[in-house]
Amino acid sequence: MSAPDPVPPALELRNLRVDIPTRRGTLRAVDDVSFAIAPGEILGVVGESGAGKSMTGNAVIGLLDPPARIAGGEVHLNGRRIDTLGRGALRRIRGAEIGMVFQDPTSSLDPLLTIGDQLVETMRAHLDISGKAARARAVAALEEVGIPGARDRIDSYPFQFSGGMRQRVVIALALCAEPSLVIADEPTTALDVSVQAQIIALLKRLCAERGTAVMLVTHDMGVIAETADRVLVMYAGRMAELGPVREVIDRARHPYTAGLMASTPAASRGARRLYQIPGAMPRLTDLPEGCPFHPRCPKAQEDCRRVPRPTLAADGGRAACLHPLDPERGAEDVARAAEGTAR
């Protein structure tokens, strides 16, 4: 073992595995996922629906819905292993050291309590402060997330806010106990397009000020391009590609990443029409032999079918692909090749 870093990563996953036991066998929803997020860093997580992005986030905060459970690997938070902690200890970490932002702010907030009550109860669950002090902090927290007239609006109910304002409240709740990591699971998907950019900018600014690490799950490649430091691309519960954001977007190594980029408007500027990856992601019940992406891959070769699923090590820690794309030609190459096969 090497000597520990002076500053441990805010979050580190080591070979995380999540299993879902079902009647027809055990499904592996997250398989061998390893990454680290440094304090203050933003890791974007992308992938098609069902890729295991939310499962990964839920595993980190210990809120997997039964029967899903962590079946292997380790989760370290600021150098401390947390996946082995008991329920009570994990509860004290949630909210205090890991903040969570979910997709839909309308259903995330308790409709029957004022936002002030919800902020105060969250702070008092984690910090040793009086109700009065908590209330003062709640006002400050609302001001920080840009709720106008916070002092008057603290006693309002969630239904009295717009969707964008509600997500600001949710962010205030996620950050009110000053966590060192925020997991934002599609924080703008349910919002009006006009406020999406503001919410992302807010999240980015607040986390930068506090040095909070962020795991940002999203389908919006434009958001990733503007916000994230690094990107993790997931496919069928596995890591497909991991790298610095510009590298991954401009010089994708995994054909899946390239296809994903070519299929999103923001990332494929200039392309005349949007590309679509042929086929659909396989269900966890019938994953193919070899590379899970090979049936849809325009670059698939004979060995992709045969060689057991590749890991990032196949491409020097960057892409889980036996035949990574030529960095000089990148995504266009794939798009062209894919169009060829699709026809």
Added chain:
Amino acid sequence: MLAYVLRRIGQSVLVLLVTGLVAFSMFRFVGDPVDNMLGQERTQADVERLRDRLGLDEPFAVQYWSFLTNAARGDFGLSYRQGRPVAEIIAERLPATLELAAVSAVLAVVLGVAFGIYAAIRRGGWLANAIMTASLIGVSLPTFLIGILLIWIFSVELGWLPSYGRGEVVDLGWWSTGFLTASGLKALILPAITLGLYQMTLIMRLVRSEMMEALGQDFVRFARARGLPERAVTLRHALRNVAVPVITVTGLQLGSIIAFAIITETVFQWPGVGLLFINAVQFVDIPIMAAYLMGISVMFVGINLVVDLSYLAIDPRLRAGAGGRT
């Protein structure tokens, strides 16, 4: 919001006027009170005098109005059978019924909510399953059968508890209570269980299914993600959000506890208003029946009003909505 409250009160008054009409109609169309009150040996003069005293020759509207105003003052006239004021007879019987109903209601609500929450949280656990199975008995057996079974087991076979009556009561002047003596308390047990069991199981099953739904909601998930203790998540967030349907059903069930007291009181010969009513029906003692009917409807209307107003207390969205509508 005030408009909403006033409108609901107006509706309640309307309902009471209608039930008042039904109760009043009994006087005119069910049996002849004069026949009932005077024996075989009567003169025409006796009949005239009584008709006059009872106001039976007045026009319908006048009679109805005086019935209403009297009823509002708690005056339902004289019992045909006992010749005493109905109010006095009912006042003697009411404590027995109210004490029984109160114990049953507390039992039903407290145990129903507690078991319901437990069965929802520990769904699939053996105790939760046992509670659910046992609850099937509560909803499927008729009240009188439960009463008879309890009497058979605890009075006849084991001899632990009395099978009828109220035991010793302490008279406080305006109220006679069975709470202060050991025999009074013992006498309460079987009838209270009999009366409250059905309501308890109903409340429990409702709380369980509502709670299971609420516990799967996003705001509960977010409350957990905020690191709130499980107790706060269940009670403060999930339970509060199921309060509206639970209170609705509980309110109605409280009403039926008093209404169903008729059966329980008959089985256990409990000297309450339910038993009084059954006896009154046998003798066609209309004033007592009318008073009972009015009392029950006032209670139902009152409970409904409280239930409706409690929605406003619970749900801020309804408060805002009630302010907007008229």
